[in-house]
Amino acid sequence: MSDNEIRVRIAPSPSGYLHVGTARTAIFNWLYARQNGGKFIVRIEDTDQARSQAELVDPILDALKWLGLDWDEGPFFQSERLERYTPYVEKLIENGHAYRCFKTPEELEQKRQELAESKDQHLDKDWLKSSPEEEQRLLASNTPYAVRLAVPDGETAYDDVILGHLVRQNAEIEDFVICRSDGRAVYNLAVVADDHEMGITHVIRGNDHITNTFKQILLYRGLGIEPPKFAHVPLILRPDKKKVSKRLGDKDVAEYGNEGILPEGLFNFLCLLGWSPKDDREYLPREELVRVFRLENVNKANPIFNEEKLLALNREYIKNTADYRLAELVAPLLVNAGYTTKYWLETRWEYLRQIIGLLKERCSRLTEFVEMSEYFFTDEFAYEETAAHKNFNSEAAERLTELAAQFEALDRFAKEELEHVLTAYAEELDIGKGKLIHPTRLAVSGVSKGPGLYDLLVTLGKETVVKRMRKAVTFIEAYKE
Numbered sequence: 321m322s323d324n325e326i327r328v329r330i331a332p333s334p335s336g337y338l339h340v341g342t343a344r345t346a347i348f349n350w351l352y353a354r355q356n357g358g359k360f361i362v363r364i365e366d367t368d369q370a371r372s373q374a375e376l377v378d379p380i381l382d383a384l385k386w387l388g389l390d391w392d393e394g395p396f397f398q399s400e401r402l403e404r405y406t407p408y409v410e411k412l413i414e415n416g417h418a419y420r421c422f423k424t425p426e427e428l429e430q431k432r433q434e435l436a437e438s439k440d441q442h443l444d445k446d447w448l449k450s451s452p453e454e455e456q457r458l459l460a461s462n463t464p465y466a467v468r469l470a471v472p473d474g475e476t477a478y479d480d481v482i483l484g485h486l487v488r489q490n491a492e493i494e495d496f497v498i499c500r501s502d503g504r505a506v507y508n509l510a511v512v513a514d515d516h517e518m519g520i521t522h523v524i525r526g527n528d529h530i531t532n533t534f535k536q537i538l539l540y541r542g543l544g545i546e547p548p549k550f551a552h553v554p555l556i557l558r559p560d561k562k563k564v565s566k567r568l569g570d571k572d573v574a575e576y577g578n579e580g581i582l583p584e585g586l587f588n589f590l591c592l593l594g595w596s597p598k599d600d601r602e603y604l605p606r607e608e609l610v611r612v613f614r615l616e617n618v619n620k621a622n623p624i625f626n627e628e629k630l631l632a633l634n635r636e637y638i639k640n641t642a643d644y645r646l647a648e649l650v651a652p653l654l655v656n657a658g659y660t661t662k663y664w665l666e667t668r669w670e671y672l673r674q675i676i677g678l679l680k681e682r683c684s685r686l687t688e689f690v691e692m693s694e695y696f697f698t699d700e701f702a703y704e705e706t707a708a709h710k711n712f713n714s715e716a717a718e719r720l721t722e723l724a725a726q727f728e729a730l731d732r733f734a735k736e737e738l739e740h741v742l743t744a745y746a747e748e749l750d751i752g753k754g755k756l757i758h759p760t761r762l763a764v765s766g767v768s769k770g771p772g773l774y775d776l777l778v779t780l781g782k783e784t785v786v787k788r789m790r791k792a793v794t795f796i797e798a799y800k801e
């Protein structure tokens with residue numbers, strides 16, 4: 321670690337999957353590290369045995385990777401570092417900033433009830449302490465104890481990179497436990513010890529941690545360690561103004577992937593939740609964000625998660641992503657949908673790439689490629705009912721028969737030739753081109769909307785096109801009777 325290196329971290333607790341709030345915090349940290357040539361560290365905060373689930377660690381790390389948030393150090397696990405925290409607790413006891421509290425859970429509960437019933441809500445902190453003689457006696461008889469921080473009188477203040485100067489009266493902070501009676505250090509102490517040992521220079525996290533921050537600053541002061549800088553980012557709200565949470569059905573980051581959102585799109589979108597560039601741009605690819613993101617310009621107000629904006633951005637990213645890369649992402653979705661197999665696709669990669677090229681302007685999610693592309697993989701599709709009603713009649717049957725014959729006779733089944741044939745035939749019949757285009761589209765795809773007809777025909781290929789046009793004629797004829 322060099323002296324002035326910027327070092328930041330994301331410290332997820334594996335009590336749930338990676339949700340959008342933590343993902344956005346991770347993005348801000350990552351951007352800050354990357355734009356300053358600093359280090360981005362991953363630390364898993366799994367000291368809470370009751371709530372931590374080991375099986376959630378890999379999905380969290382996978383979601384970070386999926387978003388492209390590569391880390392320089394870690395993942396570190398707090399559960400593997402427990403013995404490192406003890407010296408911090410001992411030091412605080414030695415220098416008088418912490419004390420052993422021998423009150424039993426029952427005594428504490430009773431006191432809490434008394435307080436709740438009385439007008440005086442403040443706990444007389446001295447009640448928690450023991451006299452030196454009493455302490456010696458209780459220690460000698462192996463009475464269990466917790467260690468509490470002796471919160472001093474006065475106030476605690478610090479300058480938040482985002483929120484400015486913040487002050488809290490110490491009277492509002494209880495003498496909190498830093499080490500439980502089983503010898504395990506609690507969360508706030510573990511965070512301070514780790515942030516110190518990992519050389520963290522900036523703690524960038526959700527503003528729901530501000531209460532912890534004051535406690536952590538008291539710990540730093542008690543330990544005689546200079547605290548890092550703190551930057552508290554606003555919480556993401558749902559459109560109904562409630563905080564996003566899993567409980568309310570909000571999604572894991574991985575779910576966005578399953579729903580066809582590109583990691584680049586989600587990355588850009590999340591970054592705009594609580595921050596925006598000075599101009600009005602919204603489409604900001606990662607490299608541009610590394611350049612223009614400013615931690616100090618993160619808003620104080622809580623942003624609202626607007627899924628429509630996510631889809632609009634995702635559409636832009638789909639449009640600007642190379643066809644071959646989209647093909648790689650869409651291929652497994654097509655296989656899952658049962659349209660094709662991995663084996664079949666292996667030799668028809670170019671066909672898939674062409675399909676992607678035809679549809680990409682119309683898709684807001686990768687999953688829409690699947691919804692729109694069934695007819696590229698099967699001849700067995702139904703015709704859209706209203707469109708069939710409108711476009712399939714005996715005139716259309718005649719025209720499709722003729723057009724199919726002319727298409728079949730073409731040496732070069734290419735866009736210009738197809739357009740030429742169709743235009744000449746429309747002129748000969750003295751009808752608008754639409755009268756040929758709509759039935760043809762319906763015959764070859766079963767739907768009334770889609771990519772430009774000539775591109776569509778070229779991609780499907782002569783044999784398929786002619787076969788499907790003739791099949792439509794048979795269908796119309798059967799329908800007539």
Ligand code: GLU
Pocket residue numbers: 330331332333365511523524525526529
């Ligand atoms: N483990 C905390 C969380 O998941 C983060 C704490 C921190 O960043 O200091 O919310």
